[in-house]
Amino acid sequence: MIENIRDLARKWLESKEVDAIFGLKEQDGGVAPYLFTGRVNGISELGKLTTSTQYRRLCYTCRPSKDNILSLMQRREPNMKIGIVARGCEERALVELAKRGQIDLEKIKIMGIACSQEEAKECKCERPYPNNLVIGERVEGVSGDENINALLSKSLPERLAFWRHELSKCIKCYGCRDACPMCFCKDCKMEQKIFTETGSLPPEIPMFLFIRFYHISERCIGCGECEKACPVDIPLLTIFRQLRRDMKDLFDYEAGIAVEQESPLLTTLDESPMRKEVTSGV
Amino acid sequence: MAEFEPKILAFCCNWCSYAGADLAGVSRLQYPPNIRIIRVMCSGRVEPEFVVKALSLRADGVLILGCHIGDCHYIYGNHRTKKRMAILERILGYLGIDPARVRLEWVSASEGARFAEVVRQFTEEIKKLGPNPLKEVRA
Amino acid sequence: MEYKNVLTTCPYCGCGCNFYLQVLDGKLIGILPCKSHPVSQGKLCIKGLNAGDFVTSKDRLTKPLIKRNGKFTDISWDEALFLVAKKLKEYKESYGPDSIAVLSSAKCTNEENYLMMKFARAVLGTNNVDHCARLCHASTVVGLVQSFGSGAMTNSIRELEDADCILVIGSNTPEQHPLIARYILRAKEKGAKIIVADPRSITLVQFADYHLRHRPGTDVALFNGMMNVILNEGLEDKEFIKERTEGIEELKEVVKKYTPEYVEQITGVPKDILVDAARTYAKAERASIIYSMGITQHTTGVDNVRSSANLAMLTGNLGKPSTGVNPLRGQVNVQGACDMGALPNVYSGYQNVVDEKAREKFGNAWKVKLPEKPGLTIIEMMNEAAKGNIKAMYIMGENPMVSDPDISHVKEGLEKLEFLVVQDIFLTETAQLADVVLPGACYAEKEGTFTSTERLVQMVRKAIEPPGESKADWEIICSLAKAMGSKEFEYVSPAEIMDEIASFTLSYGGMSYDRLQKGGLAWPCPSKEHPGTPYLHKEKFSRANGKGKFFGIEFKEPAELPDEEYPFILSTGRIIFHFHTGTMTRRTELLNKEVPTGYVEIAHIDAARLGIGAGEFVSVQTRRGQIKTKALITERVPEGMIFIPFHFAECAANVLTNPAFDPVAKIPEYKVCAARIEKVKVS
Known part of the structure; x- marks a missing residue:
């Protein structure tokens, strides 16, 4: 599969369909996101283009500027056409970012790749494929999640005790927020003293993480980067995955599927759009 | 042991519910003294974080009162509120906080009696639920 | 447009987490956790995730500064180096080399620390070189060398996850070493018992099975109490004691009187809790001790450290995975700076300056006669400066005006100096007192290696150019040494310096940039084929006779106790x-x-x-x-x-x-x- 990706990347670059390929590069005994522009000193770099089960997504929010890396690139070179090697979750992130005016999807060409059944299982991914599937075979998503079932089978006091234990471990690294492609607010509520007391550990339970649960609820693309970034293994994805189900249930909405699909928090109760001037901010 | 007297916070929108509360007062309607009112310009101003903060600061219940759908001074403010509160309820449930501690109701400026009734019912319900378990978490 | 990620090591604590510096067209735009790194595994603490912020701060020093009439003005590098070289030479010649003192830095790379100690010894001719390890783990270096023969963390971080019991004493791990606390919590999830001994109720206490809240400074009594229980109940590892250690009788004699009742009187820890904790620790298959400055920063620091070693040896918890005595080092390269010999009594690899053979080895290589007398430690330097015996000081990347005890006295010493040079990335409280300030490059702007608390040597890679005219510290030291006439500082790159380190230092003998580029290596790594050593003392201890040594240690009160005036x-x-x-x-x-x-x-x-x-x-x-x-x-x-x-x-x-x-x-x-x-x- 990796050879197919490299070949296609080469084709796109040579035919000038794109000016650069955003993908993972093998380096320093690991992999990291990289912008392949074709040749460096006359040698093709594309031999180092790869995929990884560790980095499934690439377009992170940069900090402290709080801009998505793609939006920084596009702002720097607005006419550049970037090809991106994207799994399903990456594509969903791109759709949501475009929906929220962070990136220009017109200038992005998605090289959609399918996740294997095993990869899908690891992430408990419900949609392990992009809409623009170019390379690989689409496999079915994973529907069950024993963590969600375990949570839902608990009584309210048991749930509270569970989260009280989990959230007590929190060291307020903001790693979940920093890993989230949907967390790009310049003025983050998690940092505000009025909501969460600053400087103390663990941060206010459940306020600190509630802010993220709520703010990301209707935009979560289910990539699980937040949970993977957590140094104390708080099962954040359990709530986010359940919230993705809730969005379908409450509003018949799924984040990251189509740019035209308006967030339910920006539409009226009969799902028609609110007047444009009142739809900025959620 | 003395009967549990809950502390309840009510966010009332300026244009309808606060006027409704006022009417209840002017009409000398009786309702339980457990509530403290915060006036907001619109129920849409009530961020879910406000509700969680109130619970976190030991309120036993939180009421959000706004104009009836279609009557919002800001046209769609209460549409937003309703959708947000639906999500809030779910999250509270997953975290183990009874969503019944939070209630959204529409009370217009002319519904003084309804205001008193909503407060009475909600207070009764919170009494049944007992003290907010988050009190213990923060202790 | 160029976008790349440069893998490097976090510049804060000793966990040794790695992350990528995201660089867009030569500008640092963010930090990306590294998911393939063995310790950090794609996770970081708040400091690591924000470690890019200060790099681009507008406060960075960009030009050499000289103080004239109490005010700093810019000067050129040539002038600055010429002046510093001239001054240092003058003091060396008129007052002797020992009138100069050097502070190296646990924030700088191994290569830079090696060069700094070489500069002090070979160019200045003094052993007056020390760094802030003195203030955090000097007692570890001394104490564990006495007990085991090697003054470092015995096991590696990830092994903690599989321990059955973890005793955390004097370490607020979740705050000071968050990514190590991760493995404590994971061990807990797997069923390990956690014992926290700390006067403060730190956040880890919530997850602990026992909290021994002893009075500050009574650690020796606490350890002795635990060992008293273990010996009384016959829970010691008799075979381990017989085969691998010496001095058990001395220990038994001393701990006899530290009954749980007596220890309760001293420490305030209820005797039942002490007994239970001692049993839990002793009965665990794999028990690990974690400690940090809570036990080292005492007048009885060495005693505390040796007591922890006693407890581990008594129960045979050494030389196996997930056990050991694990001092957590607080600065990114404090282990490395010690390994490199930025200490007044040793060269790299802890080769003693009083040992004639070692002196000859380094002297021949550097083509100078090296000083024999061990130099002054930080506190002694400040005392001697205040007395006027130290005339000039060169401080690289340290800030004693905030970090050292009794700052008023430090200030008195530094102000009394005739000549102070500070090499740093910011105009620190200490730099403000300097006569000349030299702008250094920070971790993101230079190449080198850091050695983490688990002895893991890892690459620091250059991602961006240093701001203004600032330069990598190793380049500054080389230029200065050359300006003072030395011909032994002709390095083109840090890789060459590492090759020299490897050739003189057995524990680093097998290390080279070629190998380190592929991943970290834990010392000892004596040869090119050696894979590195995750845990020490497997078959024998590093002491000369291969045995671990017990010390019978009596409890002593801290130097200053509360009284009516200061309660x-x-x-x-x-x-x-x-x-x-x-x-x-x-x-x-x-x-x-x-x-x-x-x-x-x-x-x-x-x-x-x-x-x-x-x-x-x-x-x-x-x-x-x-x-x-x-x-x-x-x-x-x-x-x-x-x-x-x-x-x-x-x-x-x-x-x-x-x-x-x-x-x-x-x-x-x-x-x-x-x-x-x-x-x-x-x-």
Whole structure:
């Protein structure tokens, strides 16, 4: 599969369909996101283009500027056409970012790749494929999640005790927020003293993480980067995955599927759009 | 042991519910003294974080009162509120906080009696639920 | 457009986490956790995730500075180097080499520390070289060498996850080493018993099975009490003791009288809890001890360290995975700076300066005759400076004006100096006293290696260019050495320096950049084929006869105890949101937002008695000085104790601390002194 990706990347670059390929590069005994522009000193770099089960997504929010890396690139070179090697979750992130005016999807060409059944299982991914599937075979998503079932089978006091234990471990690294492609607010509520007391550990339970649960609820693309970034293994994805189900249930909405699909928090109760001037901010 | 007297916070929108509360007062309607009112310009101003903060600061219940759908001074403010509160309820449930501690109701400026009734019912319900378990978490 | 990610090692604590520096067209735009790194595994703490912020701070030094008429003005590199070289030569010739002292830095790379100690010894001709390891783990280096023959963490971080029992003493791991705490919590999830011994109720206590809340400074008694229980109940590992150790009789003799009742009197730990904790530790298949500055920063620091070694040996918890005695080092490269010999008594690899063979080896290589007499430690340097015996000082990347005990005395010493050079990335409190300031490059702007607390040597890679005219510290040292006429500093790259280190240092013998580029190596790594050593003392200890040594150690009280005049015990330490003297973290927006300034933790009961309200200003006084700061009323400290984080220059805890030090390791007693606290009257 990796050879197919490299070949296609080469084709796109040579035919000038794109000016650069955003993908993972093998380096320093690991992999990291990289912008392949074709040749460096006359040698093709594309031999180092790869995929990884560790980095499934690439377009992170940069900090402290709080801009998505793609939006920084596009702002720097607005006419550049970037090809991106994207799994399903990456594509969903791109759709949501475009929906929220962070990136220009017109200038992005998605090289959609399918996740294997095993990869899908690891992430408990419900949609392990992009809409623009170019390379690989689409496999079915994973529907069950024993963590969600375990949570839902608990009584309210048991749930509270569970989260009280989990959230007590929190060291307020903001790693979940920093890993989230949907967390790009310049003025983050998690940092505000009025909501969460600053400087103390663990941060206010459940306020600190509630802010993220709520703010990301209707935009979560289910990539699980937040949970993977957590140094104390708080099962954040359990709530986010359940919230993705809730969005379908409450509003018949799924984040990251189509740019035209308006967030339910920006539409009226009969799902028609609110007047444009009142739809900025959620 | 003395009967549990809950502390309840009510966010009332300026244009309808606060006027409704006022009417209840002017009409000398009786309702339980457990509530403290915060006036907001619109129920849409009530961020879910406000509700969680109130619970976190030991309120036993939180009421959000706004104009009836279609009557919002800001046209769609209460549409937003309703959708947000639906999500809030779910999250509270997953975290183990009874969503019944939070209630959204529409009370217009002319519904003084309804205001008193909503407060009475909600207070009764919170009494049944007992003290907010988050009190213990923060202790 | 160029976008790349440069893998490097986090510049803060000793965990040795790796992350990528995201670079867009030569500009640092963010930090990306590294998921393939064995310790950090794609996770970081708040400091690591924000480690890019200070790099681009507008406060960075960009030009060499000279102080004229009390004010700094820019000068060129040529002028600066010429002047510094000339001055240092003058002092060397007129007052002798020992009139000069050098502070190296645990924030700089191994290569730079090696060069700095080479510069001090071969160019200046003095052994007066030390660094802040003196202030954090000098007692570890001394104590564990006496017990085991090697002064470093015996096991590796990830092994903790599989321990059955973890004793955390004097380490607020979740705040000071967050990514190590991760493995403690994971061990807990797998069923390990956690014992926390700490006077403060740190966040880890919530997850502990036992909390031994002993009175500050009574660690030896606590250890002896646990060993008393273990010996009385026959829980010791008799075979291990017989085969691998010596001196057990001496230990038995001393701990006999430390019955749980007696220990309760000294430490305040209820005897039943002590007994249960001792049994739990002794009965565990794999038990690990984690300690940090809570036990090292005492006048009995070496005793405390050797006591922890006693306990581990008594139960055979050494030389196996997930066991050991694990000092957590607080600075990114404090292990490396020690390994490199930035200490007054040893060359790299702990080869002693009084050992003629070692002296000859280094002397021949560097083509000079090296000084024989061990040099001065930090505290002694400051004392001698105050007395006028040290005339000139060269400080690289350290900030004694915030980090050292009894700052007023430090200031007196530094002001008395005739010539002070400071090489740093910011104009620190110390740099402000300098005659010449040389701008260094930070971790993101240079190449080198750091050695983490688990002895793991890892690459630091250059991602961006240093700001303005600032230069990598190794380049500065080389230029200065050349300006002073040395021909032994002709390095083209840090890789060459590492090759020289490897050739002189057995434990680093098999290391080279070619190998390190592929991943870290834990020393000892004596040959090119050696895979590195995750845990030490597998078959034998590193002492000459291969045996571990027990020491019978009596409990001694701290140097200064509370009395009527100063009724509180003052302890100092770090918090998660800041690092050391705050030079970097206080220039990081998010960290500053979390904790903008210092405070003093005081128990509810004491605050109520003294009429101090939350957030009110108080004055804290000791025999050394006084500071004004805000009160934080909390249950974290017990009655009679106060705690102040030391990061904040405007309310510096170290104005108050006691410079009394351990007689052997010369580490000061930061953790206990007597203090008074009162409300500041609003006028």
